[in-house]
Structures are given as structure tokens and as C-alpha cells.
Amino acid sequence: MERPREPQGEAAPAFWVRDVPVHGRLILAPMAGFSDLPYRSLCHEHGSAMSYTEFVSAQAVVHGGNPRTWEMLAYAPHERPMVFQIFGHAVETLVEAAVRLEERGPSIIDINMGCSTRKVSGRGAGAGLLKDPAQIGRIFRALTRALSVPVTGKIRLGWDAQSLNYRDVVKAMVDNGAALVAVHGRTKAQGYSGRANWDAIAEIVEMAGVPVLGNGDVVQVADIHRMFAHTGCAGIMIGRGAIGHPWIFQYRDRHQVPFPEKAAFMRHHFRRMCQFYGERRAVILFRKHVARYLKGYTGIRDLFLQMVQVDSAHRFELLLRALEARLGASTALGDRAAPELTQAPSGL
Numbered sequence: 001m002e003r004p005r006e007p008q009g010e011a012a013p014a015f016w017v018r019d020v021p022v023h024g025r026l027i028l029a030p031m032a033g034f035s036d037l038p039y040r041s042l043c044h045e046h047g048s049a050m051s052y053t054e055f056v057s058a059q060a061v062v063h064g065g066n067p068r069t070w071e072m073l074a075y076a077p078h079e080r081p082m083v084f085q086i087f088g089h090a091v092e093t094l095v096e097a098a099v100r101l102e103e104r105g106p107s108i109i110d111i112n113m114g115c116s117t118r119k120v121s122g123r124g125a126g127a128g129l130l131k132d133p134a135q136i137g138r139i140f141r142a143l144t145r146a147l148s149v150p151v152t153g154k155i156r157l158g159w160d161a162q163s164l165n166y167r168d169v170v171k172a173m174v175d176n177g178a179a180l181v182a183v184h185g186r187t188k189a190q191g192y193s194g195r196a197n198w199d200a201i202a203e204i205v206e207m208a209g210v211p212v213l214g215n216g217d218v219v220q221v222a223d224i225h226r227m228f229a230h231t232g233c234a235g236i237m238i239g240r241g242a243i244g245h246p247w248i249f250q251y252r253d254r255h256q257v258p259f260p261e262k263a264a265f266m267r268h269h270f271r272r273m274c275q276f277y278g279e280r281r282a283v284i285l286f287r288k289h290v291a292r293y294l295k296g297y298t299g300i301r302d303l304f305l306q307m308v309q310v311d312s313a314h315r316f317e318l319l320l321r322a323l324e325a326r327l328g329a330s331t332a333l334g335d336r337a338a339p340e341l342t343q344a345p346s347g348l
Ligand SMILES: Cc1cc2nc3c(=O)[nH]c(=O)nc-3n(C[C@H](O)[C@H](O)[C@H](O)COP(=O)(O)O)c2cc1C
Pocket: 029, 030, 031, 032, 033, 034, 053, 054, 055, 085, 112, 113, 114, 115, 154, 184, 215, 216, 217, 218, 237, 238, 239, 240, 241, 341
């Protein structure tokens, strides 16, 4: 199949992934359950410079996939560069899946080497691959030979603090044709605890010889500037800091977005979810987003609790109007004052 043309843009690209130009340095991180077509495409419109799907099982693709598989791989025409992220362990399965997926026109195929859940990493996929740099080398060698699009990978720093083997992993990748390395600066054992190690990301930038995306703990604009200064990375991937806050891609913090603008965006996002999933699923799936949009506001606990149980588009609209009336032009608290994803929303 002929490769789809990438948009060239008017300005010079910020960086290249082999022959794919990237026009911007901030990128929405792949996040299962969040970086679906509706939210990804909206983030793209707000400035996210590449679109990553959530991770998709190579084995599922090889076995023909199910409706959910193809839903995760759906993308909007303007979302380019479009990166399909897959996970697996066996070279043959990954190659077969990637070759099939190439037919669907992604700009890039990315290998997940960061997923820490036992179901994935315990079977040698996701972060489980970090234990075996030689296997990583074989995977990249086979993929770069089999595909015409660039192949990239997203890693953690190692399995645990005793096996920080990111130098070996990155070498195995780039020696075998990887065109970009995205690095979440934590080990598998850390999960999401502790702080991301940006020194290690800087080290990888020094040695990789291909663009590096730094990732981990960027939640406000000051963090963006600090990460660029600290690591020299080509771009920054933003995960949790972008949930309920696509304005981070415009270099704006949560407290800089007045509620009417946020409400208009929520309406838009919800509508796009209804179009993509149908109203019945959208109302359920949107609940987790709502909790994040409303993060950091005070005096709305009653409406918040109703909003996270919303069961129809009509009810959503009524509650959103009530929130607009209550909050007027107010803004959320500062980012650091707001709770993390894993905690119950407080102060609401
Ligand atoms: C809910 C959730 C789902 C995630 N799913 C994926 C995924 O599918 N693929 C992947 O490479 N990383 C995934 N990650 C990891 C993020 O891409 C990112 O590496 C991590 O959240 C650290 O960045 P942050 O501090 O900006 O959130 C996920 C993270 C979260 C919070």
C-alpha cells in the first residue's frame, strides 16, 4: 500500500521521526481509556503534535481483533502523525500485527515497553520486554525490515531500581532502526509512585542519536520549561496532566482557563463521544473525564456528585448549565493543589 502523505505544515518541523515531520513539541501520551479518538482528536486540535492510540494487543490484531480493537485504532483524518501503539512479546506476532495495521495508514508503529500491569508485563510484553534487550533488538530489527513506516518505542528506565538497563535497551532499539524513543522516567516497579527521573532522560537524549520524548510528571507549564531545560529532549509527552486539561498543549495552566471556556470544551468533547460511542456508552465513559475537568473547583460538591453519575445527554446539559451558573468565570485552583488521578476528588 502506498503510504499516506504527512501534512508538511508551513513552518519548519520541530523534529523528524525518520521521514515523518512533527510540527510541535508537546504530545498527548498514550493512555488506555483516555486517549481515544474523541479526546485525542480534540487534543490534536489544541496543539498536541502527534496522536498515539492507547496500546493494542498484537495478538488480538493477529486473531482478527474485536470491535473494541478497531475502535481503539480508529482515527480522524487530520490526526497526523498518527501513531499506532501495540504490545506483545513474540517477534512473529508483533510483525504480523504491524504489517496488518500498516494497511490502515498509520504514520508510525510504536512498541509499548512500559506497561506495568501484571497481565501484560508478567507475560514478557510491555515493561516485561525491558528484561530482555536482545529480544527488543530482534523485534526492532524485524519490524524495521518488514514495515515501510518508521518504528518507535516507549520505555521505562528498567524493571526495578536494581536493573536500570535503559542504556542497553535504547542501544538495542536504535541499533536496530528505532526512529524515536519515548521515555517514562520511572521503573516498572515504581508504577506511578515517586518522582520521574529526568536525569536518566537527559542521559538517553545524549546517547540515543534519534529524537527522544521525555515523559513523567509534567503537569503544568513550568514543568514543560523545566523538562526541556533539564533533558534537551525533542518533545514532551504529557499524560495525566492532560486529562481534563487539553489547554496544557497551548501552554496554559488549569487556573488560567475560565470556566465558560472549559464548559464549552466539555460540551464539545461529550458531543464527540456521543457521535463515536453512541449516547448510552458516552455518558458512562465521560464520567471519568468529568471528574478531571472539575478538578480544583470548590463549592460544587453536590453538582460534581451528580455529574459523575450522569445517565443521559439531556441530564449532562442540565448539570453543565447549573455548573456554568454557579461558577461564572471562576477558575480552578493551582495544579499542584489539585489531587492526583488515583485519589478521590477532594475539595469539591
Ligand atoms: C490511565 C493511564 C493509561 C495509560 N495507558 C498507557 C498506554 O496504553 N500505553 C503507554 O505507553 N502508556 C500508558 N500510560 C502511561 C502514560 O503514557 C505515561 O507514560 C505516564 O502516565 C507518565 O506520564 P505522566 O506523568 O505525564 O502521566 C498510561 C497512563 C495512565 C495514567
